[in-house]
Amino acid sequence: MKKKKTIYDVAKALNLAPSTISKALNNGAVSSKTKARVLDYVKKTGYVTATSARILKAKYSWTIGVVFSEELNIGLEHPFFSSVLQNFKTYVEKWGYELSFIVQQLGQNKLSYLDWCRNKKIDGVIIVVGDANDRGIIELIESEIKCVSTDIVNDNIHSVRSDNRQGIELSVEYLLETGHGRLGMVAGPQTSSAFTERLIAFREIMKEKNLPLPEEYLIVSEGFGYTSGFNAARKLLGSLTVKPDALLVGSDDISFGVIRGIESLGFRVPEDISVIGFDDISTSRLFTPALTTIRQNKKAIGETAGKILIDLIREKGHKHPRETKIPVNLIVRDSVKMRKN
Amino acid sequence: MKKKKTIYDVAKALNLAPSTISKALNNGAVSSKTKARVLDYVKKTGYVTATSARILKAKYSWTIGVVFSEELNIGLEHPFFSSVLQNFKTYVEKWGYELSFIVQQLGQNKLSYLDWCRNKKIDGVIIVVGDANDRGIIELIESEIKCVSTDIVNDNIHSVRSDNRQGIELSVEYLLETGHGRLGMVAGPQTSSAFTERLIAFREIMKEKNLPLPEEYLIVSEGFGYTSGFNAARKLLGSLTVKPDALLVGSDDISFGVIRGIESLGFRVPEDISVIGFDDISTSRLFTPALTTIRQNKKAIGETAGKILIDLIREKGHKHPRETKIPVNLIVRDSVKMRKN
DNA sequence: TAGTTATTAGAAACCGATTTCCAAAAGGAT
DNA sequence: ATCCTTTTGGAAATCGGTTTCTAATAACTA
Numbered sequence: 001m002k003k004k005k006t007i008y009d010v011a012k013a014l015n016l017a018p019s020t021i022s023k024a025l026n027n028g029a030v031s032s033k034t035k036a037r038v039l040d041y042v043k044k045t046g047y048v049t050a051t052s053a054r055i056l057k058a059k060y061s062w063t064i065g066v067v068f069s070e071e072l073n074i075g076l077e078h079p080f081f082s083s084v085l086q087n088f089k090t091y092v093e094k095w096g097y098e099l100s101f102i103v104q105q106l107g108q109n110k111l112s113y114l115d116w117c118r119n120k121k122i123d124g125v126i127i128v129v130g131d132a133n134d135r136g137i138i139e140l141i142e143s144e145i146k147c148v149s150t151d152i153v154n155d156n157i158h159s160v161r162s163d164n165r166q167g168i169e170l171s172v173e174y175l176l177e178t179g180h181g182r183l184g185m186v187a188g189p190q191t192s193s194a195f196t197e198r199l200i201a202f203r204e205i206m207k208e209k210n211l212p213l214p215e216e217y218l219i220v221s222e223g224f225g226y227t228s229g230f231n232a233a234r235k236l237l238g239s240l241t242v243k244p245d246a247l248l249v250g251s252d253d254i255s256f257g258v259i260r261g262i263e264s265l266g267f268r269v270p271e272d273i274s275v276i277g278f279d280d281i282s283t284s285r286l287f288t289p290a291l292t293t294i295r296q297n298k299k300a301i302g303e304t305a306g307k308i309l310i311d312l313i314r315e316k317g318h319k320h321p322r323e324t325k326i327p328v329n330l331i332v333r334d335s336v337k338m339r340k341n
Numbered sequence: 342m343k344k345k346k347t348i349y350d351v352a353k354a355l356n357l358a359p360s361t362i363s364k365a366l367n368n369g370a371v372s373s374k375t376k377a378r379v380l381d382y383v384k385k386t387g388y389v390t391a392t393s394a395r396i397l398k399a400k401y402s403w404t405i406g407v408v409f410s411e412e413l414n415i416g417l418e419h420p421f422f423s424s425v426l427q428n429f430k431t432y433v434e435k436w437g438y439e440l441s442f443i444v445q446q447l448g449q450n451k452l453s454y455l456d457w458c459r460n461k462k463i464d465g466v467i468i469v470v471g472d473a474n475d476r477g478i479i480e481l482i483e484s485e486i487k488c489v490s491t492d493i494v495n496d497n498i499h500s501v502r503s504d505n506r507q508g509i510e511l512s513v514e515y516l517l518e519t520g521h522g523r524l525g526m527v528a529g530p531q532t533s534s535a536f537t538e539r540l541i542a543f544r545e546i547m548k549e550k551n552l553p554l555p556e557e558y559l560i561v562s563e564g565f566g567y568t569s570g571f572n573a574a575r576k577l578l579g580s581l582t583v584k585p586d587a588l589l590v591g592s593d594d595i596s597f598g599v600i601r602g603i604e605s606l607g608f609r610v611p612e613d614i615s616v617i618g619f620d621d622i623s624t625s626r627l628f629t630p631a632l633t634t635i636r637q638n639k640k641a642i643g644e645t646a647g648k649i650l651i652d653l654i655r656e657k658g659h660k661h662p663r664e665t666k667i668p669v670n671l672i673v674r675d676s677v678k679m680r681k682n
Numbered sequence: 683t684a685g686t687t688a689t690t691a692g693a694a695a696c697c698g699a700t701t702t703c704c705a706a707a708a709g710g711a712t
Numbered sequence: 713a714t715c716c717t718t719t720t721g722g723a724a725a726t727c728g729g730t731t732t733c734t735a736a737t738a739a740c741t742a
Contacts, residue, residue, distance in 0.1 A: 098444045
């Protein structure tokens with residue numbers, strides 16, 4: 001195991017001062033001639049600067065912190081969030097940044113998000129999953145740390161998310177085109193802003209189109225998964241004499257429960273009731289009936305967030321926070337049926 | 342924004358030397374009285390040691406590197422691997438370690454896994470997804486860095502994986518109990534050791550039980566997903582006059598394709614042919630027919646890997662590498678039918 | 683009580699860069 | 713050729729800890 005090379009070794013070998021090496025490596029003021037000489041030597045010998053030493057003295061770390069709260073019981077397993085993170089990761093790594101999960105504990109002692117970032121001289125932060133009301137998150141967003149979010153929206157942070165309104169609009173219009181007249185919705189828990197937006201959008205669009213929307217056609221599920229969808233659907237339908245002929249659902253995960261819930265009451269999907277989801281996760285294509293849904297563009301979300309954050313770090317534009325909306329697509333499958341009327 | 346506190350500030354405030362503070366914080370030789378005094382003060386003022394400074398001088402970093410190759414096109418989206426990682430993460434964080442993805446690029450320059458680890462003074466590495474033949478991986482495993490793997494097996498590394506043999510045994514026995522006589526298998530790509538083990542186990546078990554296993558009942562799928570399963574099933578069945586009455590499949594993902602492939606040929610699952618998968622991902626429960634499969638215990642895998650790695654780091658036992666097998670479970674659903682004979 | 687040993691606290695070197703400030707060299711203008 | 717700018721390379725300070733070595737103190741032994 002050969003001894004580790006330091007910047008001093010390089011300097012000695014090249015008959016230069018360490019400071020000159022550092023400059024050559026970091027676009028400092030050096031002649032292009034010496035710069036080339038240094039770069040050459042470095043490439044040949046495979047010298048690489050010690051990260052910790054650099055971070056100690058410099059004010060940056062080439063590291064991006066990831067907030068991925070597990071309190072909401074959404075871990076890396078979640079197909080949507082993990083995919084967004086994956087795409088973000090791939091993008092920023094191309095630019096030389098690496099990812100580190102922000103932890104609330106450092107070695108022995110507890111730490112706030114902000115303290116962790118400062119301590120590590122984090123260049124920027126992406127909030128993939130986070131509670132918008134968490135004190136730690138708020139403190140972080142309001143700090144000097146550059147942040148971007150693919151989840152929470154807030155006046156103090158750049159956010160990159162799906163155009164939920166467009167998604168609902170697409171759904172409603174498609175349902176109308178296919179001859180549905182009594183639309184309802186099983187919304188997701190309103191603690192999540194995405195679900196809130198979808199519900200609000202649905203209300204607005206129905207109003208704009210002058211379509212009736214009885215409150216009994218609306219229900220909010222208790223949780224994020226199959227079971228809550230199942231229960232919500234049964235509850236919604238159970239009390240109704242005139243059933244809706246189509247249901248928009250907050251997410252695909254919930255949709256699966258909704259569909260089975262509908263079936264458990266003796267109705268068929270899509271023959272009696274059409275269902276349209278939101279997300280397009282991998283199960284959706286495989287489910288029976290294959291789920292008609294709104295596909296979120298996870299790649300675009302991840303990459304756009306990456307681009308914005310890097311711009312922010314390099315101080316290129318994006319002066320004040322704004323919301324970026326990524327278009328969604330309607331994916332037509334079998335859970336919506338064309339109706340004659 | 343209050344100024345950052347250094348160890349010198351703490352020393353001054355307590356009228357002690359910086360070195361004493363450091364010792365108090367790191368179980369060095371200090372009287373319990375001063376130690377208490379320091380700890381108290383630190384807790385009260387919220388001082389936290391600068392990570393980069395510590396890493397620079399010390400030989401550890403409280404950081405664990407994650408190898409999660411994307412070359413195999415398995416990203417964080419993959420339900421099995423991401424879940425293992427999630428469970429590992431939760432476990433090691435309890436012990437104060439944090440996770441950092443190992444990148445092949447550091448700031449500007451390319452780096453081998455090993456150089457990256459040395460540069461960052463990584464305490465240990467978990468290989469969640471990695472190519473066992475990759476030069477960089479081999480170099481890493483053979484180095485002084487403590488490693489654990491939940492994927493590749495090798496004499497030089499501790500591995501924690503599902504007991505694939507037991508899984509196949511469970512499948513075969515269940516199929517036998519339910520009256521099946523002509524078992525076949527759609528194995529996954531043999532580039533993955535898990536798939537290889539499953540195929541080998543199947544061959545062995547059939548031989549041990551003295552059951553016939555015609556080579557035509559065996560096929561290896563081209564890829565990891567639905568389409569390759571679909572094609573493999575059609576290819577297998579297409580050429581056979583006497584069809585198998587049950588098929589073991591390398592993974593759930595492939596199983597879905599296999600089932601639809603069988604159906605596309607006019608046969609029914611499970612009435613004509615039973616299918617049993619391996620993994621138990623979330624789609625399996627929702628699929629029609631709900632997939633009977635072998636559940637991998639991702640929690641146990643992640644946690645056991647975490648435990649072993651931390652033991653390794655603390656130099657507690659695990660002198661030489663060994664393979665740890667985590668038991669699996671049979672999950673009975675609807676894709677296997679009881680047959681009278 | 684004197685002498686020896688075990689603990690505890692501090693001084694100083696060191697980890698490996700970055701950065702500021704300065705002097706020397708190079709380039710331009712007259 | 714001389715004087716003034718602009719570039720370029722180097723010396724030294726600094727970032728914030730850990731660790732080794734030494735001195736002082738406390739504890740123990742006879």
